[in-house]
């Protein structure tokens with residue numbers, strides 16, 4: 001079972017970033033940009049082979065709130081065209097903190113600090129109880145409570161490294 005987060009290139013995390021990332025100017029082959037969320041300024045350079053994809057703005061027309069560098073590569077893949085020079089905030093962002101499994105099947109994705117995405121009603125109920133009991137605790141105690149409680153109910157809990 002993998003203990004590393006794997007990005008599926010769904011693009012969801014970048015779909016609302018148009019309001020935060022602004023391209024201020026083009027300087028030669030680079031773009032001077034700012035990220036208002038963190039007051040970060042950064043120089044973006046299109047990744048090798050991404051110029052043609054970047055010049056196609058149809059994704060922006062369909063997703064007006066998307067980051068200006070986000071593009072659809074194919075039906076299932078949404079890519080950052082400046083991945084190698086993306087800002088620090090994007091480098092540090094992790095959308096999932098872990099997963100909950102039962103019999104080698106993923107039945108929940110842990111998101112943010114105390115959230116879960118699951119279609120398993122029993123897991124959702126257990127999670128709600130965990131939030132009430134440990135939600136206000138520091139992360140190590142929270143993780144310990146999640147691991148112990150869900151393991152006792154027959155789940156495998158994996159926090160990403």
Ligand code: SF4
Pocket residue numbers: 006007008009010011012013014094095096
């Ligand atoms: S980081 Fe998460 S939300 Fe963003 S593209 Fe990857 S899987 Fe999707």
Ligand code: SF4
Pocket residue numbers: 013014017021067068069070079080081082083086087090
């Ligand atoms: S710079 Fe790249 S990783 Fe950051 S929000 Fe835009 S598309 Fe996403």
